[in-house]
Amino acid sequence: MVASETRRFSKVLIANRGEIAVRIIRGLRELGIRAATIFSDADRRSLPVLLSDEAYPIGPAPSLESYLRAEAIVELALEIGADAIHPGYGFLAERAEFARQVEKAGLELIGPPSTAIAAMGSKLESRRLMIEAGVPVVPGGEGALADLDEATALAESIGYPLMLKASAGGGGKGMRLLREPGELAAAFRATRSEAAASFGDDSVYIEKYIERPRHVEIQVLADQHGTVVSLGERECSLQRRHQKVVEEAPSSVVSPELRARMGEAAVRAAQAVGYTNAGTVEFLLDPSGEFYFLEMNTRLQVEHPVTEMVTGIDLVRWQIAVAQGEPLAPELRSIEPRGHAFEVRLYAEDPFRGFVPSPGKIERLRLPEGPGVRNDCGVYEGDEVSIHYDPMLGKLIVWGRDRREALLRLRRALEEIRIEGIRTTVPLYRALVDDPDFVAGSLDIEMLDRKLGSGELEPAHVSQLADLPLIAAALEHGLRQARASATPAPAGGRRGHWREAGRHEALRGRR
Amino acid sequence: MKLIVRRAGERPGDGTWVELRRAGDEFEVRIGERVYHLDRVETNGSIRSFLIDGDQHELSIRPEGEHSYVVSGSGGMEVVEVLDPLTHLAEQSRADAGSAAAHRVTAYMPGRVVAVLVQEGDQVIAGQGVVVLEAMKMENEIQAESSGIVERILVEAGQPVEGGDALFEIG
Structure with a gap:
């Protein structure tokens, strides 16, 4: 890799909207860089536009005609004399083709090289690269099984329990859990014929089944001079239908020794694809402490603030520094988490009615303040929550000296917050902070769906006095x-x- | 002053009597068997603070039409309807006569109708999907809240709707 020279950006175009655009504007401002944003017709009055130095219309409300117009965005950046583009998360952030266009235009992408995005974007390719790099992956799953004999042999080598999956399946369809060898033959035949009927493709494969896994991910940061560091883990097991809603750092089950091992694996993963900038390596962690590579997110994550709170590192600042060609500071090589942080995502959705979206006018917005509280919010009081985009309004983040203190602070902040006029996920979090399993930190990736399904988590009363x-x-x-x-x-x-x-x-x- | 209050979801004819009385700087409120003395102030806009025996409660209250109020507190929000005794009485007698009007289902958010799953005259059961609405990139099935006959379908596929627009009626 050719180390590029250090340069200074004077203007950066943010190819995003909402809270992440606000977060990036803040990072740019603190470095004295002009922040330029784009906006769709629906976002002319949005908070990022109000906070930016320059703002340019990019098209009608639908994302395909605005925030996803890669070519138009690159042209705009050239036209306004921006040095770099920050893609945020979502939209164009993980599109290798967009990164290539930015590179071709001679602009800097505040993110990884297009080749790294492409390599991690392919499930098969990334799995192969990870195995080569010695990063643990979920055993099995390497292609279609020819017949029952092959399935039996592979099952024996991986060990039970196993998941038998249809190659063309997904979203929980075409899957069977096998606890013992006796179940294989019948399940193999049934899954195959079902797959043929449902997906028109009867190929199936097997994979080790990981019981009650946690989702634990490692934040990495890599410069253009070959240095890659791990900034520790985030625990993201609280998900609803595979979407994260609450995150924390550090994880209550990750010891310093496990943190070091996971960190080393994550660094190897990043190195294997020539990664630069901030990235996240996601793992499944089983109750015995074994972890398996899931995927790498080649961008800044929604939940990056919890890492910032426990490390004191400004990730957006480092993203910009790295993109400018600066080397990572030596002290970043030995970061240990200090205290504990939680993040809850504030969605305009009704958590007790299947998370149906709740667009509309925010009649009132009171964000919590005081010690250890941070709000990364993309809306203001009087703002309209549009039907066109992701319903996340922002994130509430708290820090405490330990998990207990952080939890008490989260509970306090959730009593203070008011978002009115629309329904939000706040009542869910108010119920969650009193849930014994959440308080104890015993989490797994299906816990939230399970507890919502069983009615174990119920909305709090509007007022403590029911009348x-x-x-x-x-x-x-x-x-x-x-x-x-x-x-x-x-x-x-x-x-x-x-x-x-x-x-x-x-x-x-x-x- | 006597009024009848009911939470959203309670049926016409149901409700709880509330008696309100000024008592000096406070209000005396009877609701069911209970009596409260409360101090109420308006701070900014819709924000109200209540003091009851020293306990402070902060609520936000927004009128929605003539009789409905959206009440928000730290635990979320709910809609409360307030009726004067005469209106309530009229409702009760209608309910007693069994002439329940067709139940009209409205869009709870703005969006676009993706599909209509039934036809006028169809028999549906409570919970059955009638209309599919797309909003915020997600498709949501709007279901019949009660069993009955689909009397009218007021939208068609492809049509944009606003929150509160009537979608269909079940009799």
């Missing part, structure tokens, strides 16, 4: 009627308590 919402509404109605009748004082109108009360309240309200 109060009813009383409050009745008083509101009574006073409203009284005010209405008090305003145009009718000749000889009735004078009653309520009319007086209405006036009294109107005055108090104005005070």
